[in-house]
Amino acid sequence: MFSSFGLRTILKSSVGVLRESSALYPAVSVRPWSCCASALLSGPAVSKGVFAVPPPVRHYARVAKKKKTGPESQLSDLPPTMVKMEYASVPLAQTTDDLVKRLLSLELASHKEKLQLKKEQLIAKVQRDENDRNSVEVKVAVLTARIRNYQEHLQKHHKDKANKRRMLMAIDRRKKLLKNLRLVRFDTFERVCEQLGITYTFPPEYYRRATRRWLAKKEFCIKVFKALQKQKAEQKMKQQLSNTETKEAKAPEAQT
Structure with a gap:
């Protein structure tokens, strides 16, 4: 009984404290x-x-990163309303309805068809005549379109090693063609570079790291070269002396 009475007094006091705090x-x-x-x-x-x-702490979303805009594609200047290359010479393709024109235009064309049209445009800028398909200028134009296509592909897929190798091979092939064209016909070389937008850079000078083995080999080769030159000079002197002796011996015989 005492314990229950004590609990009641404790509860009453706690309620009073709470009422005072609320007041x-x-x-x-x-x-x-x-x-x-x-x-x-x-x-x-x-x-x-x-x-x-x-x-509560608010966790706001991060700001979206802006996508990096790379250089424009070489196919960006092709209008989508242009008719495909194989239907350009057909007069009926220009008079059909809009749906057929969309099917025959570049709007629904594949990347391969657009690239082929770009090659023809670059060839038309540098070819010698309408039937020229195998000159150096035409080969440079075809390689230029192919190289730019590889560069655009590698910007998106930089781990594509096979296409990177093909691009480097095409660049080396174009360098050789431009080098030969520059030596043979410089005016044509300048016109091709201007029309196709190519910046020709000269190849670097020959450079080799000077190791001790290479320096010793070079010194030995110089010594051998000088020794051979000296030997040839001595042989030439002996030949000249023998020629003069024979001439002197023949001179008194001719007088007699």
Whole structure:
């Protein structure tokens, strides 16, 4: 009985303390656990008083990164309304309805067809006549279109080693053609570079790392070269002396 009486007095005193605190801090409710739960669920609202709960941290989304814009494609100057190359000479393709024109135009053409049309445009700029298909200028134009196509492909797929190797082989082939064209016909070389937008760079000078073995070999070769030159000079002198002796021997015989 004493224990129950003690519990009752403790509960009454605690209720009195809570009433006094509510009178002092009217924003705080009698049941603090309900206040905390409502504050956590409400979110941005901040309660004032003893049991104030900070607002939840907002995790905002990151700003979207801008995509890097690379150089324009060589096919960007082809209008989508242009008729395909194989239908350009057909007069009926120009008078058909809009649906057929879309099917015959570059709007629905494949990348291969567009690349072929670009090759023909570059060939038309540098070819000697209408039937020229095998000159050096035409070969340079075809290789230029192919190299630019490889460069655009490798910008998107930089791990494509096979196409990178093909591109380097095409670049080496074009360098050889331009080098020979520059030596034979310089005016044609300048015209081709200007029409196709090619910047010709001279090959680097020969460079070799000077190792001790290479220096010793070079010194030995120089010694051998000088020795041979000296030997040839001595043989030439002996030959000249023998020729003069024979001439002197023949001179008195001719006088007699």
